[in-house]
Amino acid sequence: MAAALALSVAVVGIAASSHAQANANSPLVNGEWLEKNLNDPKVRVVEVSVEPGLFERGHIPGAQNVVWHTDLVDTVKRDIASKEKFQDLVKKLGINQDTTVVLYGDNNNWFAAWGAWVFDVYGVKNVKLLDGGRKKWEADKRPLDTRNASVASGTLVIADANQKLRARLADVRAASDSKNVTLVDIRSADEYSGKIFAPPGSQELTVRAGHVPNALNVPWGRAVAEDGTFKPVADLKKLYADAGIDGSKPIIVYCRIGERSSHTWFLLSKILGYDVKNYDGSWTEYGNSVGLPVVNVAGTVWGGK
Amino acid sequence: MTETAMVESASAAPPAHRPASALSPARAFLVGRWPAVSLAVGILLTITIIAYISHGNGHARTALSLMFGAAFGIVLQRARFCFFCMFREWFDERDPRGLSGLLVALAVGMIGTFLVFGAWLPDASTGRLPPDAFIGPVGPALVLAGLSFGAGMAISGSCVSAHLYRLGEGSPTAPFALVGVLLGFILGFVSWNPIYLALIADAQVIWLPRYLGYAGALMGAMAVLSLLAYAIHRNRAPRGVTPEVDPFTAIFVSRWPAWIGGAIIGVLATLSYLRLAPLGVTAELGARARQIAGVAGVAPTRLEGLDSLRGCIAVVRDLALSDNGVFVLGVIAASFAAALVAGQFAPSWPTSRQVAQGLIGGTLLGWGSMIGLGCTVGTLFSGISAGALSGWVFAAAIFGGTAITLWGGRRAGLLLRPR
Numbered sequence: 001m002a003a004a005l006a007l008s009v010a011v012v013g014i015a016a017s018s019h020a021q022a023n024a025n026s027p028l029v030n031g032e033w034l035e036k037n038l039n040d041p042k043v044r045v046v047e048v049s050v051e052p053g054l055f056e057r058g059h060i061p062g063a064q065n066v067v068w069h070t071d072l073v074d075t076v077k078r079d080i081a082s083k084e085k086f087q088d089l090v091k092k093l094g095i096n097q098d099t100t101v102v103l104y105g106d107n108n109n110w111f112a113a114w115g116a117w118v119f120d121v122y123g124v125k126n127v128k129l130l131d132g133g134r135k136k137w138e139a140d141k142r143p144l145d146t147r148n149a150s151v152a153s154g155t156l157v158i159a160d161a162n163q164k165l166r167a168r169l170a171d172v173r174a175a176s177d178s179k180n181v182t183l184v185d186i187r188s189a190d191e192y193s194g195k196i197f198a199p200p201g202s203q204e205l206t207v208r209a210g211h212v213p214n215a216l217n218v219p220w221g222r223a224v225a226e227d228g229t230f231k232p233v234a235d236l237k238k239l240y241a242d243a244g245i246d247g248s249k250p251i252i253v254y255c256r257i258g259e260r261s262s263h264t265w266f267l268l269s270k271i272l273g274y275d276v277k278n279y280d281g282s283w284t285e286y287g288n289s290v291g292l293p294v295v296n297v298a299g300t301v302w303g304g305k
Numbered sequence: 306m307t308e309t310a311m312v313e314s315a316s317a318a319p320p321a322h323r324p325a326s327a328l329s330p331a332r333a334f335l336v337g338r339w340p341a342v343s344l345a346v347g348i349l350l351t352i353t354i355i356a357y358i359s360h361g362n363g364h365a366r367t368a369l370s371l372m373f374g375a376a377f378g379i380v381l382q383r384a385r386f387c388f389f390c391m392f393r394e395w396f397d398e399r400d401p402r403g404l405s406g407l408l409v410a411l412a413v414g415m416i417g418t419f420l421v422f423g424a425w426l427p428d429a430s431t432g433r434l435p436p437d438a439f440i441g442p443v444g445p446a447l448v449l450a451g452l453s454f455g456a457g458m459a460i461s462g463s464c465v466s467a468h469l470y471r472l473g474e475g476s477p478t479a480p481f482a483l484v485g486v487l488l489g490f491i492l493g494f495v496s497w498n499p500i501y502l503a504l505i506a507d508a509q510v511i512w513l514p515r516y517l518g519y520a521g522a523l524m525g526a527m528a529v530l531s532l533l534a535y536a537i538h539r540n541r542a543p544r545g546v547t548p549e550v551d552p553f554t555a556i557f558v559s560r561w562p563a564w565i566g567g568a569i570i571g572v573l574a575t576l577s578y579l580r581l582a583p584l585g586v587t588a589e590l591g592a593r594a595r596q597i598a599g600v601a602g603v604a605p606t607r608l609e610g611l612d613s614l615r616g617c618i619a620v621v622r623d624l625a626l627s628d629n630g631v632f633v634l635g636v637i638a639a640s641f642a643a644a645l646v647a648g649q650f651a652p653s654w655p656t657s658r659q660v661a662q663g664l665i666g667g668t669l670l671g672w673g674s675m676i677g678l679g680c681t682v683g684t685l686f687s688g689i690s691a692g693a694l695s696g697w698v699f700a701a702a703i704f705g706g707t708a709i710t711l712w713g714g715r716r717a718g719l720l721l722r723p724r
Contacts, residue, residue, distance in 0.1 A: 052436035052437045053437045056424075056436055057579070146424070147424070
């Protein structure tokens with residue numbers, strides 16, 4: 001069994017890199033394509049990592065740096081970056097109408113996927129993820145650079161925020177009672193069951209552990225191969241179909257603070273083409289809300305004894 | 306035995322006139338030393354092979370940490386780069402050489418670090434801080450931490466990094482001092498929350514280039530370093546002539562001139578910040594202390610605000626050795642190799658006074674490192690190099706604490722002057 005699993009993982013790993021075509025329709029690019037196209041003025045590579053100093057000590061040559069904590073979110077309002085702030089960022093990154101934006105980062109591209117979601121919310125087209133992110137690029141021994149590339153200001157004018165890509169608490173509450181919307185909780189099984197409140201070391205916690213009633217649990221990690229790349233489309237389709245998700249109904253994904261769920265949002269909406277909203281309030285909002293039911297099979301609804 | 310006496314006796318070891326058989330200097334040096342030299346070469350080879358293998362297995366940062374640690378350990382041992390000894394030599398004997406070495410290290414480290422900053426954060430006034438530089442909050446807690454650390458240096462006879470290289474020399478005090486450091490860290494974790502809320506939460510994080518620009522901060526710091534250099538040289542004691550020694554003895558046995566050690570450490574600090582992280586030796590010790598405290602159930606599970614502060618402190622850690630842990634092991638192993646070649650590996654049984662001074666001094670060092678978010682290497686040296694006001698304040702508090710403790714301890718008959 002274990003051997004079969006290992007073999008399938010290996011096969012998937014080999015196969016996974018093959019579906020990252022850089023054709024205009026694919027949401028993913030692979031390292032091979034990117035390395036060949038680094039000097040293309042119409043390709044803009046952007047790193048979104050959270051470990052400080054990572055970009056500075058070596059990034060994909062020519063890449064621009066985006067700091068998730070300050071560039072893509074409004075920390076005071078707990079919101080995505082405002083339209084004005086994001087317009088400034090797009091200009092600074094040198095993004096034009098005909099630019100292909102390739103995002104990548106640390107932590108399995110979680111924050112790069114969050115970036116892809118925000119780019120999509122503001123109507124920026126041609127945004128792709130580097131399959132496997134930093135981890136795969138480094139594992140493939142591709143070059144890194146420490147110099148900062150300067151780019152001319154971009155001219156792209158962004159659209160108003162598209163609220164269709166974003167779920168709010170009320171949407172989640174309604175989806176929980178509805179047969180017509182699928183809720184997907186992408187956290188670990190232990191977080192989903194309420195055995196733990198959050199992964200170790202997380203600062204942001206909730207009063208209650210567990211999950212939104214009727215949410216399905218498909219941990220984000222099941223969608224990726226050993227090397228961090230997305231599994232092939234057929235495997236992804238099967239993985240979600242087995243969990244009861246086939247794209248016939250709109251989907252809402254959530255996690256703890258909205259960054260891991262961006263990863264699943266990206267694959268369900270961009271790779272599989274389903275109708276998906278990201279609930280960035282996620283469990284830290286829902287689990288702390290007054291008057292909302294939770295499902296807690298582990299019996300840790302209240303931390304008290 | 307004082308450092309100078311040690312150097313003199315060591316440098317007096319080879320015969321002043323070479324025998325008629327005229328061995329080459331290299332062979333003459335190796336006569337009688339070859340077992341120690343072979344062992345030292347074996348240690349350094351082992352370090353290199355471990356680094357090579359871990360690099361090949363995709364742990365490039367770990368490999369680099371190990372090599373940086375080894376280089377740092379060799380320089381510490383050869384230049385006797387010990388913050389306490391440098392200060393004491395000037396304080397007791399008006400010998401400014403050690404402190405001059407520290408000033409050189411700070412000047413070189415600052416120029417190098419600022420060069421890196423210029424590339425990473427071209428405009429210092431944006432309100433952003435350079436990534437993971439040790440720029441901490443400046444307030445009463447930092448002063449208390451410095452005073453405690455300074456007292457710990459005076460009582461245990463070294464700072465944390467020097468205890469690491471002395472461990473490599475077989476010092477009887479160092480092991481107890483490092484146990485004390487762990488205890489001190491645990492006490493730091495226990496007392497962190499009230500101290501943070503009362504004295505650190507509202508303290509300002511002041512990065513001088515934000516207000517003065519890189520050039521202004523650099524010129525200001527150089528002016529201060531120059532004034533300090535002038536002050537410590539003004540009343541220096543007259544020195545005897547150092548006897549000429551052959552190059553092998555000069556490199557492998559005698560104490561390196563402090564300014565050379567300082568310059569190398571300044572370069573090492575720059576390269577380390579460029580490739581890995583600022584130099585520091587307490588992150589792993591602190592993380593281990595926190596694990597012990599967690600197992601013993603004495604420290605609070607939540608340390609307020611610690612995650613948002615910058616310094617040589619690691620918060621969450623599993624059982625794997627961090628890059629900083631590998632760095633510290635590199636320091637110990639390489640300083641042991643350097644001490645072997647120099648004939649300065651001299652283990653001895655500790656006296657009860659050494660045990661007590663090690664434990665008490667180490668505890669004060671550990672508590673100061675925890676509350677000050679680093680030690681003489683992290684908060685003081687890497688901090689000043691990064692243009693952090695916290696580095697300067699910590700330095701003033703540390704040397705103040707050392708001076709007060711030496712003076713008071715000797716008057717009370719508790720601390721002995723080195724014979």
